Amino acid sequence: MFENFSLFKRTSELESKIDQFFEKLAEASVIYRLAVRGYLREGASEEFKERLDTVGELETQADSLRRDIEQKLYKNILIPDSRGDVLGLIETADDVLTLFQSSLWAFYIEKPLIHDQFANGFKRLTNMVIKAVDELALSCHAFFRNPHAVPAHNSKVTLYEKEADKISSELKVKIFESKIKLVEKLHLRDFVNGIDGIADHAEDVADRLSIYAIKRLT
Amino acid sequence: MIDPVILLFLSSGLFLGWALGANDAANVFGTAVGTRMVSWRNAAIICSIFVILGAVISGAGTSQTLGKLGAITALPGAFMTALSAGFSVFVMTKSGLPVSTSQAIVGAIIGWNFFSNQATDTSTLAKILSTWIICPLLAAVIAIVILKISKYFGRKMNLSLIRLDAYKRIALIFAGALGAYSLGANNIANVIGVFIPVQPLAELKLGSFSFSSTQQLFLLGGLAIALGVCTYSKKVMLTVGSDLGQLSSTSALVAVISHSIVLFLFASQGLEALLSRYGLPTIPLVPVSSSQAVVGAIVGISILQGITAVKWNVLGKIIVGWIVTPIFAGIVCFIGLFFLQNVFSLSVI
Numbered sequence: 001m002f003e004n005f006s007l008f009k010r011t012s013e014l015e016s017k018i019d020q021f022f023e024k025l026a027e028a029s030v031i032y033r034l035a036v037r038g039y040l041r042e043g044a045s046e047e048f049k050e051r052l053d054t055v056g057e058l059e060t061q062a063d064s065l066r067r068d069i070e071q072k073l074y075k076n077i078l079i080p081d082s083r084g085d086v087l088g089l090i091e092t093a094d095d096v097l098t099l100f101q102s103s104l105w106a107f108y109i110e111k112p113l114i115h116d117q118f119a120n121g122f123k124r125l126t127n128m129v130i131k132a133v134d135e136l137a138l139s140c141h142a143f144f145r146n147p148h149a150v151p152a153h154n155s156k157v158t159l160y161e162k163e164a165d166k167i168s169s170e171l172k173v174k175i176f177e178s179k180i181k182l183v184e185k186l187h188l189r190d191f192v193n194g195i196d197g198i199a200d201h202a203e204d205v206a207d208r209l210s211i212y213a214i215k216r217l218t
Numbered sequence: 219m220i221d222p223v224i225l226l227f228l229s230s231g232l233f234l235g236w237a238l239g240a241n242d243a244a245n246v247f248g249t250a251v252g253t254r255m256v257s258w259r260n261a262a263i264i265c266s267i268f269v270i271l272g273a274v275i276s277g278a279g280t281s282q283t284l285g286k287l288g289a290i291t292a293l294p295g296a297f298m299t300a301l302s303a304g305f306s307v308f309v310m311t312k313s314g315l316p317v318s319t320s321q322a323i324v325g326a327i328i329g330w331n332f333f334s335n336q337a338t339d340t341s342t343l344a345k346i347l348s349t350w351i352i353c354p355l356l357a358a359v360i361a362i363v364i365l366k367i368s369k370y371f372g373r374k375m376n377l378s379l380i381r382l383d384a385y386k387r388i389a390l391i392f393a394g395a396l397g398a399y400s401l402g403a404n405n406i407a408n409v410i411g412v413f414i415p416v417q418p419l420a421e422l423k424l425g426s427f428s429f430s431s432t433q434q435l436f437l438l439g440g441l442a443i444a445l446g447v448c449t450y451s452k453k454v455m456l457t458v459g460s461d462l463g464q465l466s467s468t469s470a471l472v473a474v475i476s477h478s479i480v481l482f483l484f485a486s487q488g489l490e491a492l493l494s495r496y497g498l499p500t501i502p503l504v505p506v507s508s509s510q511a512v513v514g515a516i517v518g519i520s521i522l523q524g525i526t527a528v529k530w531n532v533l534g535k536i537i538v539g540w541i542v543t544p545i546f547a548g549i550v551c552f553i554g555l556f557f558l559q560n561v562f563s564l565s566v567i
Contacts, residue, residue, distance in 0.1 A: 011384040018380070077254040079383040081467045086379070144379045216379070 014072050017065050018090075018144060022137050024062040025093055029133040031055050032100045036107070036126045036195070040119045044108050052104040059097040066090050085212040092205045093140060096133055099198045103191075112191050113184060121171035125195050128167055132160035132199040136206055143213055150213035157206040161199045168196035224418045227293045228410075228435075230301035232442040235409035237307060238319055239269065239446020242405065242508040244454045245477055246397035249470035250390040251455040255383075258452045264391060265398040265451070266444035272402025272485075273409075273440035274433065279487040279503030280407035281414055281432075286342045288327040289415040294558050295334070295566035296412040299326045302551035303408070306543060315539045318507030319408040321350065325544025327412065329551030334567040345502045350540050353480055353506040354514025361476035361518035368472060386467055393475045400481035402440055407505045410439035469519045476515035481508060510536060
């Protein structure tokens with residue numbers, strides 16, 4: 001019966017849009033992982049392009065959801081206490097999607113030559129980055145429904161980010177110790193940094209989220 | 219039709235009512251409107267309706283207490299008593315003291331008692347004075363209890379941030395309605411209490427219904443408060459939301475609920491009857507300060523949140539207000555009555 005009231009209708013709509021936004025983030029992370037693994041197997045194939053396009057679409061949809069959420073929050077003057085925090089969170093989380101897309105575009109345009117000896121390192125790095133982003137999506141979800149759970153999720157994001165840093169350093173050492181040309185080494189280093197940068201950004205978002213959660217709990 | 223002369227004499231009380239509506243509505247709906255959780259229009263409509271209902275249905279208890287303190291029997295005397303209370307509120311507000319209409323009217327009545335050589339009922343006075351201290355303390359205790367309970371249930375229910383916001387809006391409206399009802403019930407005595415013993419209005423018959431002078435006074439007082447809410451409270455709500463505005467919306471909601479409960483406790487004849495039926499100590503029906511109830515609630519919330527730095531200057535100003543306001547109102551009333559009697563040759567006793 002309460003759903004008939006416009007306030008509850010607006011609330012449900014907003015809740016659904018926020019849920020959808022974080023679903024896009026989680027979905028994009030799955031596709032990103034598949035795309036990088038696919039690239040390591042068969043280069044910039046047709047399938048890779050399709051995955052790149054899918055991530056692009058998800059990014060566009062997330063952008064449109066973000067604008068919708070912003071409008072709803074300000075037009076209907078919802079959650080005045082936490083509005084700024086929610087917008088900050090969504091905007092920075094949206095940047096993760098942008099990073100996914102730009103990383104895949106770089107693969108598609110620059111077509112880096114990843115030798116077999118480095119493939120496993122790239123795979124491990126991508127897995128760890130995806131774990132950090134997935135945990136971040138869970139943390140964001142928890143912020144809205146159960147802020148007490150946010151610190152536990154954020155600890156995992158930090159852990160995965162540290163692990164990603166470790167893998168990326170090892171991978172870069174391996175790259176620069178190898179016999180490939182310097183130009184290839186530098187090229188691969190940029191890609192390692194690009195992938196690892198996604199986990200760094202996820203940690204930044206998690207740090208913000210920790211503060212927002214503390215604010216909610218006090 | 220009300221005699222214009224009577225209306226002129228009632229004007230001081232009605233002005234007090236207007237000022238009360240303009241200022242104290244902010245204690246009830248200030249946070250909700252200040253944070254834009256509830257529109258001012260909706261707040262003003264709800265506040266006006268419930269203030270009038272509170273005044274008409276439950277205003278008798280506190281009015282009787284004021285009547286016991288000093289039964290003013292002449293209309294010009296009642297006029298000056300209310301006017302001096304209103305003037306004191308104005309002067310104290312200008313001086314930056316957190317003034318209370320309740321304290322001003324009590325001082326003014328005692329001023330009338332002095333002028334008319336009537337003995338002040340000390341037991342009633344002691345009862346009133348004790349409530350001034352008990353009111354903010356009780357508000358603090360109630361706020362702590364409510365905040366604890368709300369945090370416990372908040373954790374159990376695991377509501378989403380957005381849904382919680384919707385529930386807070388609904389709760390703010392209900393708390394505001396309860397607050398407005400309690401404000402009307404508790405503070406109507408300040409507005410027209412001094413006119414009740416005079417019985418200035420003739421009984422009004424509308425078909426099979428008849429309205430006594432007291433009922434008409436309650437209605438008029440309630441309308442005056444509602445007029446204050448509708449004409450001037452917006453500015454106060456948006457700008458003076460100050461102390462409450464700095465709280466989180468949950469804490470602000472708790473402050474408003476605690477304030478409303480305290481005002482209701484000090485106005486409810488039903489509760490008084492229930493407590494006395496079971497042989498329990500009753501809560502005196504005394505008009506208390508709405509603003510000080512809110513301040514008490516905020517202090518309670520701050521203590522619970524571990525904010526130990528008490529704003530001594532605010533506390534000091536409240537205590538100074540307890541002493542200075544009634545004394546000032548009493549002196550103004552005494553002088554005013556002297557002028558009315560000796561310069562305008564009006565019977566004030």
